[in-house]
Each structure stands twice: as C-alpha cells, then as structure tokens.
Amino acid sequence: AQTVTQSQPEMSVQEAETVTLSCTYDTSESDYYLFWYKQPPSRQMILVIRQEAYKQQNATENRFSVNFQKAAKSFSLKISDSQLGDAAMYFCAYRSAQGAQKLVFGQGTRLTINP
Amino acid sequence: DTAVSQTPKYLVTQMGNDKSIKCEQNLGHDTMYWYKQDSKKFLKIMFSYNNKELIINETVPNRFSPKSPDKAHLNLHINSLELGDSAVYFCASSLKDAGLAGGKQETQYFGPGTRLLVL
Numbered sequence: 001a002q003t004v005t006q007s008q009p010e011m012s013v014q015e016a017e018t019v020t021l022s023c024t025y026d027t028s029e030s031d032y033y034l035f036w037y038k039q040p041p042s043r044q045m046i047l048v049i050r051q052e053a054y055k056q057q058n059a060t061e062n063r064f065s066v067n068f069q070k071a072a073k074s075f076s077l078k079i080s081d082s083q084l085g086d087a088a089m090y091f092c093a094y095r096s097a098q099g100a101q102k103l104v105f106g107q108g109t110r111l112t113i114n115p
Numbered sequence: 116d117t118a119v120s121q122t123p124k125y126l127v128t129q130m131g132n133d134k135s136i137k138c139e140q141n142l143g144h145d146t147m148y149w150y151k152q153d154s155k156k157f158l159k160i161m162f163s164y165n166n167k168e169l170i171i172n173e174t175v176p177n178r179f180s181p182k183s184p185d186k187a188h189l190n191l192h193i194n195s196l197e198l199g200d201s202a203v204y205f206c207a208s209s210l211k212d213a214g215l216a217g218g219k220q221e222t223q224y225f226g227p228g229t230r231l232l233v234l
Contacts, residue, residue, distance in 0.1 A: 035222065037225075039156075042227075043203060043227070043228045043230075044225070044227050044228070045205060045207075045225035045228075046225075047222055047224070050222055089156060091158065095223075101146065101163070101209065101223075102148070102160040102163060102171055102173070103148075103150075103158075103160065103207075103223060104160075105157070105158040105159070107155075107156070107157060108156050108157070
C-alpha cells in the first residue's frame, strides 16, 4: 500500500519570503500522480498544484512550484513571495494511475505567515 | 455556481441517532468520493462511486451506507452514530476512474465539508 509522509507538522515564514514544504511517499508503482492541496481555516480543500510522475519537468503554478525527485520519492512544494493568504494546512497526496483512484494523504503541514 | 456542494455544513446530534449528508456536483464528473478528516486533520478515503457503482469501500463500518442515485449525487447515511464518528466529512468528484475505463486522469475537486459532532 502506498504511504505519504510529511515530516514537518508546522512551518513558519516571513511574508514575502520563500518556504519549502517536504513530502515523501512510498510506492512500487511507476505511474502515478502527486498533488498538493491547501486547507485554509474555512476548511475548504483547494488544489494548489499537481504533477504527473511520467513528466520530468517540475510543475509550476504562479508562486507555487514543486521539486519532484522520482528516484528519491520526494515531492516538495516551494512557495515564493509568501503572502498572508497562504496561511493554511498543506496536504501532499498520492494517486495511483491504475486501479481505484483514491487519494492517499500525508499528515499535513500547518504553514504560518508572519507579517 | 458551486462545483461540489454538501449539506448540511454542520451537524450536531446525539449518540445513537441516524443522519445523512448529501453531496452534489455540477462538474459533469462521473466519479464521486467520501473522505473523513479526523480531529488530527488526517484525511482518509471511505467510499468511491463511478457511474452509480461502488468501486471503493475502505473497511468502513457497515453503519455507514453511501448511496448514489445518479452520477451527480452521492449521499452518506450513518446509522447508530457513535462518538468516534465526530469528524469532518468531505465529498469529492473527478472525471474518470482509470481503473474502470482508462483514459486521462482528473484531479479530484472537494466540497466544503460537513462537520459532524456526536454528543
């Protein structure tokens, strides 16, 4: 079974600076998808970014980018120019490309932005 | 123009009661999911339906019974509620389940969640 680990329960960063959230996963599959979701205090789950495992190029979405290291099974999220609205729980998630399409989530990282 | 909606948003009830949570999506997706988020914020899949067919049942007690009347709706009925059922329940949907029909993967989009408190 696949597992996802986020080793940083909490992180904080100064506004306008850059922060990186870590995520590692364990799988024997070669084809899969990885996601970062954001959960602000409103508790809505919001997709931040996604990465297909077959793509070598790291995904980027505006101030958000990932460092996908397939061999190391690592999928970190970099947030540049942090803004107060980035404060939230961030969840890393894995989805197999085969079989049932459930998301397997990490434990989450609570990100605080200091003004 | 809400994409995935859930009702109610909050549910407070007594132990032993039966309650239902409803989910609707207007994204044209054909696969829907229920996830449970516990008090430690951990999210775990409970069920998934594709075109009204149950495809994931993740060792959930049989007090939980999902029902999908059509592709756009997935409801969750819970019998004999227990204290440990207190959690946030999220509905999600996606376009296609590759395990059944192949094709392009689609991201799962989540509803706003239903906070259930069992007293």
